[in-house]
Amino acid sequence: MTIDNQNCATCPAHNLANLVKLGIDMSNFDYVVALAGNPNTGKSTVFNSLTGLKQHTGNWPGKTVGRTEGGFQYAEKRFKIVDLPGTYSLLSTSDDEEVARDFILFGQPDVTVIVVDATRLERNLNLVLQVLEITDRAVLCVNLIDEAARHKIYVDDRALSKSLGIPVVPTAARQGIGIQELLRNIHDVATGKYICKPHRLSSEIKNVSNAVDELNKKISKAFPHLPNTRWIALRLLEGDQKVIDSVRSGEIGNLKPVENFDE
Amino acid sequence: MNKTEEILSTANKLRWEVGENIHDSILESIYKEASNIAGQVVTRTGEKPKFDLDRFIDRLVTGKWTGFPIMLILLAVVFWITIVGANIPSGWISFLLVDSIHPWLKQLLVSLQIPWWINGIVVDGAYLAVAWVVSVMLPPMAIFFPMFTLLEDFGYLPRVAFNMDNLYRRVGAHGKQALTMSMGFGCNAAGVIATRIIDSPREKIIAIITNNFSLCNGRWPTQILIATIFIGGAVPPYLAGVVSAAAVVAIAVLGVVFSLVVSWGLSKTVLKGEPSAFSLELPPYRPPRLLQTLYTSLIDRTIFVLWRAVVFAVPAGVVIWLVANIRIGNLSFAEHFIHWVDPAALFIGLNGVIFLAYIIAIPANEIVIPTILMLTALTTRIAASAGAGVMFELDSAADTAAMLEAGGWTVLTGINLMLFSLLHNPCSTTIYTIYKETKSIKWTMISTFLPIAMGLIICFLITQIWRVIA
Numbered sequence: 001m002t003i004d005n006q007n008c009a010t011c012p013a014h015n016l017a018n019l020v021k022l023g024i025d026m027s028n029f030d031y032v033v034a035l036a037g038n039p040n041t042g043k044s045t046v047f048n049s050l051t052g053l054k055q056h057t058g059n060w061p062g063k064t065v066g067r068t069e070g071g072f073q074y075a076e077k078r079f080k081i082v083d084l085p086g087t088y089s090l091l092s093t094s095d096d097e098e099v100a101r102d103f104i105l106f107g108q109p110d111v112t113v114i115v116v117d118a119t120r121l122e123r124n125l126n127l128v129l130q131v132l133e134i135t136d137r138a139v140l141c142v143n144l145i146d147e148a149a150r151h152k153i154y155v156d157d158r159a160l161s162k163s164l165g166i167p168v169v170p171t172a173a174r175q176g177i178g179i180q181e182l183l184r185n186i187h188d189v190a191t192g193k194y195i196c197k198p199h200r201l202s203s204e205i206k207n208v209s210n211a212v213d214e215l216n217k218k219i220s221k222a223f224p225h226l227p228n229t230r231w232i233a234l235r236l237l238e239g240d241q242k243v244i245d246s247v248r249s250g251e252i253g254n255l256k257p258v259e260n261f262d263e
Numbered sequence: 264m265n266k267t268e269e270i271l272s273t274a275n276k277l278r279w280e281v282g283e284n285i286h287d288s289i290l291e292s293i294y295k296e297a298s299n300i301a302g303q304v305v306t307r308t309g310e311k312p313k314f315d316l317d318r319f320i321d322r323l324v325t326g327k328w329t330g331f332p333i334m335l336i337l338l339a340v341v342f343w344i345t346i347v348g349a350n351i352p353s354g355w356i357s358f359l360l361v362d363s364i365h366p367w368l369k370q371l372l373v374s375l376q377i378p379w380w381i382n383g384i385v386v387d388g389a390y391l392a393v394a395w396v397v398s399v400m401l402p403p404m405a406i407f408f409p410m411f412t413l414l415e416d417f418g419y420l421p422r423v424a425f426n427m428d429n430l431y432r433r434v435g436a437h438g439k440q441a442l443t444m445s446m447g448f449g450c451n452a453a454g455v456i457a458t459r460i461i462d463s464p465r466e467k468i469i470a471i472i473t474n475n476f477s478l479c480n481g482r483w484p485t486q487i488l489i490a491t492i493f494i495g496g497a498v499p500p501y502l503a504g505v506v507s508a509a510a511v512v513a514i515a516v517l518g519v520v521f522s523l524v525v526s527w528g529l530s531k532t533v534l535k536g537e538p539s540a541f542s543l544e545l546p547p548y549r550p551p552r553l554l555q556t557l558y559t560s561l562i563d564r565t566i567f568v569l570w571r572a573v574v575f576a577v578p579a580g581v582v583i584w585l586v587a588n589i590r591i592g593n594l595s596f597a598e599h600f601i602h603w604v605d606p607a608a609l610f611i612g613l614n615g616v617i618f619l620a621y622i623i624a625i626p627a628n629e630i631v632i633p634t635i636l637m638l639t640a641l642t643t644r645i646a647a648s649a650g651a652g653v654m655f656e657l658d659s660a661a662d663t664a665a666m667l668e669a670g671g672w673t674v675l676t677g678i679n680l681m682l683f684s685l686l687h688n689p690c691s692t693t694i695y696t697i698y699k700e701t702k703s704i705k706w707t708m709i710s711t712f713l714p715i716a717m718g719l720i721i722c723f724l725i726t727q728i729w730r731v732i733a
Contacts, residue, residue, distance in 0.1 A: 039546075040546040085459075091286075091290070119547070121301045121304070121305050122297055122298050122301035122302075122305070123297075125296075125297035125300055125301055126293055126294060126297045128297075129293045129296055129297060130293065147547065147549075152307055152308045153305060153306075153307050154305070154306045154307075154308070155304055155305055156303075156304040156305075156306070157304075159303060159304045160300065160304040163300050163303065163304070164300070174552070199296075201289065201292050201293060201296055205288060205289070205292060207280065207281050208281050208285060208288070208289070211277040211280060211281045214273070214277065215270070215273055215274055215277060218266075218269065218270050218273055219270055221266070222266040222267060222269075222270060233274075234289075236270070236271070236274035237274060237277055237278055237281060237285055238285055238286045238289070239278060239286075244271060244274075247267050247270060247271060248267055248268075248271060250267060
C-alpha cells in the first residue's frame with residue numbers, strides 16, 4: 001500500500017480500495033461523523049454501506065429512534081459514524097428529534113452527513129437548512145437518484161453545493177453508487193481540506209441577526225467552551241424552554257465533546 | 264449564576280425587540296429558501312406519467328372501502344402459508360431431535376453410568392425443552408418472518424398505519440400510535456422504544472400501555488399452533504388451513520380492537536387530553552431486496568427469537584422436570600399444583616396446566632406452548648415407557664391434538680388460551696423496557712397487570728357464554 005505514489009491518490013479505484021469497513025470496531029477513531037436526515041431517505045442504507053454493518057433497514061419512518069454507531073477506515077483515518085434518528089425538523093421537542101439535535105449540537109461531530117431524498121428535495125431541504133444553522137461542517141448526500149431518474153427528476157448537485165456552501169454528493173446507496181465520492185468528501189471536510197461556508201438564514205434576517213450577535217457575545221463569555229453559541233442564542237430568542245432551563249441551571253456549560261456524550 | 268441570569272434577561276429584552284413571531288419568521292424563511300433552492304436545482308423532464316403505479320396501489324391499499332379488506336386478506340394469506348407450510352418441516356425436526364437424538368443421548372448417559380437424576384435433568388429436562396422449542400417454533404418463524412419483512416421492506420406497514428391513524432385519533436390517542444402498534448407486531452420491546460416518536464407524554468404512555476395488545480414475535484407461533492390444533496382440528500380437513508388462518512387474523516384484529524378500547528378508556532379517564540396532530544409521510548414503494556430480506560429476517564429475527572427461546576428453555580426444562588419428579592406423597596409437585604388451581608382455572612375456561620406453564624414461562628412468551636405440552640404429557644401420563652416429564656413422538660399437530668384432548672382440552676380451552684396469550688403480561692424484556700422509557704413504577708405496573716386482569720375477565724366471560732350456548 002505504501003509503495004506508490006501520489007498520482008493514484010486521486011483515482012477513485014484507489015480510494016475505494018482505501019475503504020475498510022470496521023463494523024462495530026470503533027477504537028481509536030480520528031473523526032466522528034453524524035448521519036442525519038428525514039425519515040425514509042435511506043440513511044440506514046448509507047450507514048450500512050459505509051460500515052459493512054447489517055443494521056435492519058425498513059421502508060418505514062421511525063425505524064431508528066436511538067443512535068446506532070459503527071466505524072470505517074478511509075485513507076488511513078479512522079472514522080466513527082453515528083446514525084441519528086430520522087427527523088423532519090430540529091425545532092420541535094419529541095425525543096427522537098432531541099437525540100438528533102443534541103448530538104449535532106453538543107456531540108460536536110467532525111462532519112455531519114445529511115442524507116436527503118432526491119425525489120423530495122424541497123421538503124428535505126428544510127432540515128438541511130436547519131442543520132446548517134447548527135454546524136459548520138457538513139456534507140449533503142442526495143440519495144435515491146436512481147428513483148429520481150425513474151421519475152424523470154434531476155438534481156444539479158453543483159448548483160446545490162454552491163447555494164448551500166457544502167459538498168453535495170449524488171448517491172444511490174442501495175446500488176453502492178456514489179459511496180466512494182461520499183467518502184472522499186467526508187474525509188476532505190473532516191481533515192479541513194474542504195472548508196464549508198454554510199448558508200445561514202438567521203444572519204440574513206436583519207434585526208434577528210443583530211439580536212443574535214448581541215446575545216451570542218454574552219453567551220460565549222459565560223460558557224467559553226460551548227460549541228456554536230450562535231444557535232443557543234437563536235433558541236433563547238425563540239424562547240425554547242429546554243434551552244432556557246439548561247442555561248439557567250448552568251447545565252449547558254457542562255456539555256462536552258463526543259467521548260462523554262451519551263443519551 | 265449572575266452571568267446566566269443576565270443572558271436570560273438580555274434574551275427576554277431582545278425577544279421583544281425582534282418581535283414575538285421570530286419562530287414563525289425563521290421557519291418561514293427556511294421554507295421559502297428551501298423552495299427557492301429546490302426550484303433552481305431540480306429539473307423535471309417530461310410530463311407526469313398518466314398512470315402512476317405507486318398512486319394506484321396507494322389508492323387501493325389506503326382506500327376507504329378497500330383498505331381494511333386488503334389488510335385482512337394480506338394477513339390471512341401470510342398466516343395460511345405459514346400454517347400450511349410449517350407442519351411438514353416441524354415433523355422432520357421433531358423426528359430428528361426428539362425421536363432420534365433424544366433416546367440416543369439418554370442411552371449414552373446411561374452407558375456412562377451417570378446417575379438417573381442428572382440424566383433426567385439434563386436430557387429429559389433441558390435437552391427436551393430445547394428440542395421442543397426448536398421443532399415447534401423454528402418452521403413457522405422461518406416462514407412467517409421473511410414474508411412479514413418483505414411486506415415491511417415493500418413499504419406496506421406505513422399504509423397500515425395510515426389506515427389505522429384515523430381510528431387512533433378518534434379514541435383520543437396519537438395517530439403515530441398506529442406506527443408503534445405495527446412495530447409491536449414484530450416485538451413489543453421494540454414497539455415500546457418506538458413510542459419515542461410521539462411527542463406528548465400523555466399519548467406516549469397510552470401507546471406504551473397498549474403496545475402489548477400487538478401480538479409479538481413470541482406469540483405468533485403460539486397463536487398459529489393453537490389455532491392449527493383446536494380451531495383447525497374442529498373443522499373438516501380441507502378447511503383446516505383457511506379456518507385456522509382466519510382464527511389467527513381474528514385474534515390479531517381483536518388485539519387492535521383492545522388497544523383502541525383501552526386507549527379510549529385511558530384518554531377519557533386517567534390520561535385526559537386532546538390528541539395532537541402530525542403528518543404521516545407515505546414512503547414510495549420500493550422493490551424489496553430478496554436476499555437481504557431473507558438474511559435479515561433469518562438472522563435478526565428468526566435466529567434471534569429462537570436463540571432467546573432456547574436460552575430460556577434450558578432453565579425452564581430443568582424446572583419442568585423437577586416439578587414433575589419431586590414427589591410429595593403420591594403425586595408430583597406439578598400435579599399437586601395443577602389439582603389445586605384447576606377449579607379456579609376451569610372456572611374461567613383455562614386449566615391448571617396453563618397456569619403453571621405461564622408461571623414457569625414468565626421470562627419469555629416463546630416457551631409457553633412447549634411448556635404446556637410437556638406439562639400435559641407428564642400429568643396425563645400418555646408416556647408409555649419413560650418416566651414423567653418426558654415428551655414423546657408428536658410428529659404432527661394431529662398427534663399434539665390427540666395428546667391435549669386426552670388431557671381434557673376442548674375447543675373452548677383452545678380459544679381461551681389464544682385469548683389469554685393475547686391478553687397477559689408483557690415478557691420480562693418488555694416490562695424492563697417500559698420501565699426504562701417511562702421511568703415510572705406506576706405505569707410499568709399498570710402496563711403489566713392491566714392485560715392480565717383483562718385476560719382473566721375476558722376468558723371468564725367467554726366461558727360463561729360458551730356454557731350457556733353449548
